[in-house]
Amino acid sequence: MNDVVLDRLKEIVSAVMYAAEATEVEMVLERIAGIARELAGTRYAALGVPDDGGGLRFFKTSGMTQEEIDRLDHLPRGHGLLGVILRERNPLIVDHMRDDPRSVGFPTHHPYMDSLLGVPIQLGQRLFGILYLCDKEDGTPFNEQDQLLIETLAGYAALTIAGAELGQQQSRLKLLEERERISMELHDGVIQSLYAIGMHVELLRMDGSATPLALSNVIANLNEVIEDIRKYILDLRTRNSQRVTVRQCLEDVRARLRMPSHMEVVIDAPDERPPFQPSVFESLCLIVNEALSNAVRHSQEIGRAHV
Secondary structure (H helix, E strand, O other): OHHHHHHHHHHHHHHHHHOOOOOOOHHHHHHHHHHHHHHEEEEEEEEEOOOOOOOOOEEEEEEOOEEEEEEEEOOOOOOHHHHHHOOOOOOOEOOHHHOOOOOOOOOOOOOOOOOOOEEEEOOOOOEEEEEEEEEEEOOOOHHHHHHHHHHHHHHHHHHHHHHHHHHHHHHHHHHHHHHHHHHHHHHHHHHHHHHHHHHHHHHHHHHHHOOOOHHHHHHHHHHHHHHHHHHHHHHHHHHHHOOHHHHHHHHHHHHHHHHOOHHHHHHOOOOOOOOOOHHHHHHHHHHHHHHHHHHHHOOOOEEEEEO
16 A cells, blocks of 8 residues: 555545544534545535435535525435435446436526536445535546545445434433433422322311411422422533533424424534533523524515524
């Protein structure tokens, strides 16, 4: 193995390790797309992840500005040449896409792109995504060396994406375990206290001894339970806010709201711990939740929300 090849392999490994540091699958995809563009020296790159319906669940780009992305009437959906790679799962090089009869479905306001190199990201029969690269910076057409380079990257990328997906699954499992623990604590503590207070009130009603003093004792007990609930919720929020990143919080807000199909929410936030006190961060998340809720309630046509 000559030194040039060895250096490129080291470069790929180092770049993929950087991508693997991201905590969210979407961030991993964005980083891999950027790495592919830099390695191949292209103007544009993208990474598409297939859904179960023959389209794309994610499409992360590199080389396009946010303004260019916002102008598109829709992101690519896996038709045309993208769909060819999606279906056949083989590398594809096209010198002039618009001359190829299989090329269809460019969105309105899509930047002009001429040449294409597409490589599937897969392990065995599992397809994790597809890397799309367009237009080399030096103007030369894609060649076998470019294909080999991106295929090598795709092999490492498959492992990285698989690891990120596994990490998210483990996080969901921990969340389910946390919910189970919370339900047990509520049942064994707060709910039992409320049940006991309810029994006390019922006995007072039945024997006619609901004097002001007796009722004040009941109210005092209720206030104690309410204070316990308040402390429990505040402690839970604090612990959660210390674990999640800003992006994760906004992703959770979007997931809970179940955005309608005619709305697209674009989240532009760092995948880092919040630089605020827990109470301030909680308030910011509530503000975002309210803003998106209003957008959903008042939307009458296709729109895009940007967070």
